[in-house]
Amino acid sequence: AAGVIQSPRHLIKEKRETATLKCYPIPRHDTVYWYQQGPGQDPQFLISFYEKMQSDKGSIPDRFSAQQFSDYHSELNMSSLELGDSALYFCASRRQGRSYEQYFGPGTRLTVT
Amino acid sequence: SQQGEEDPQALSIQEGENATMNCSYKTSINNLQWYRQNSGRGLVHLILIRSNEREKHSGRLRVTLDTSKKSSSLLITASRAADTASYFCAQTSGSRLTFGEGTQLTVNP
Numbered sequence A: 001a002a003g004v005i006q007s008p009r010h011l012i013k014e015k016r017e018t019a020t021l022k023c024y025p026i027p028r029h030d031t032v033y034w035y036q037q038g039p040g041q042d043p044q045f046l047i048s049f050y051e052k053m054q055s056d057k058g059s060i061p062d063r064f065s066a067q068q069f070s071d072y073h074s075e076l077n078m079s080s081l082e083l084g085d086s087a088l089y090f091c092a093s094r095r096q097g098r099s100y101e102q103y104f105g106p107g108t109r110l111t112v113t
Numbered sequence B: 001s002q003q004g005e006e007d008p009q010a011l012s013i014q015e016g017e018n019a020t021m022n023c024s025y026k027t028s029i030n031n032l033q034w035y036r037q038n039s040g041r042g043l044v045h046l047i048l049i050r051s052n053e054r055e056k057h058s059g060r061l062r063v064t065l066d067t068s069k070k071s072s073s074l075l076i077t078a079s080r081a082a083d084t085a086s087y088f089c090a091q092t093s094g095s096r097l098t099f100g101e102g103t104q105l106t107v108n109p
Helices: none
Strands: A005-007 A010-013 A019-024 A031-037 A044-050 A053-057 A064-068 A074-078 A087-094 A108-112 B005-007 B010-014 B019-024 B031-037 B043-050 B055-058 B061-066 B071-076 B085-093 B096-099 B103-108
Touching: A005 A087, A010 A019, A019 A087, A019 A108, A031 A074, A031 B096, A044 A064, A044 A074, A044 B096, A074 A087, B010 B019, B019 B085, B019 B103, B031 B061, B031 B071, B043 B055, B043 B061, B043 B071, B071 B085
Parallel strands: A010 A108, B010 B103
Antiparallel strands: A005 A019, A019 A074, A031 A044, A031 A087, A044 A053, A064 A074, A087 A108, B005 B019, B019 B071, B031 B043, B031 B085, B055 B061, B061 B071, B085 B096, B085 B103
16 A cells, blocks of 8 residues: 655755755545654654645744645755754645544654754 | 653563553543554554543554543553554644654563
């Protein structure tokens, strides 16, 4: 079965640079979520989209933005990167009305040096 | 994280033993989910229990929910080395997941 795809899997950036993370949800899933997981921490919700519209917003810094495109893939744009942005970034998808279960991608490990 | 706190945060057992992980939460829930995460990898959904359920089973997993105490427990029976992972409870707030701190389970062969 198709799973959530995230790219790139690993990314190394320097402080003040910009990064773009991509997420391709499971086909027919209409909702995408982004989570950030720092070292040894639990995942923290950043933002979600339902049918290409932002549906919920969590603890996402103003330096970050995200969108969902017409093909349902989503991108998380991160600017003015800081050392503290080093983390695993997960995308998850879900089909509303079917189940509360979220399907997670393998994550993108971002390292800011 | 302030909600969905697991207890204990690290658990080491021998293969074949049972592992119990507890979770507490602070706000009312529609449902509570448990996820598993192998080191540095994506989270995998294990089981969901609704607020009107008290116990649920899935294979070697048993989840209980006590809404009066705002707590849940995940029991893994007859553990295997392959069960070594971090386990998180997560409450659904709207549709976002709010995770607890996770319990690192190590099952020694």
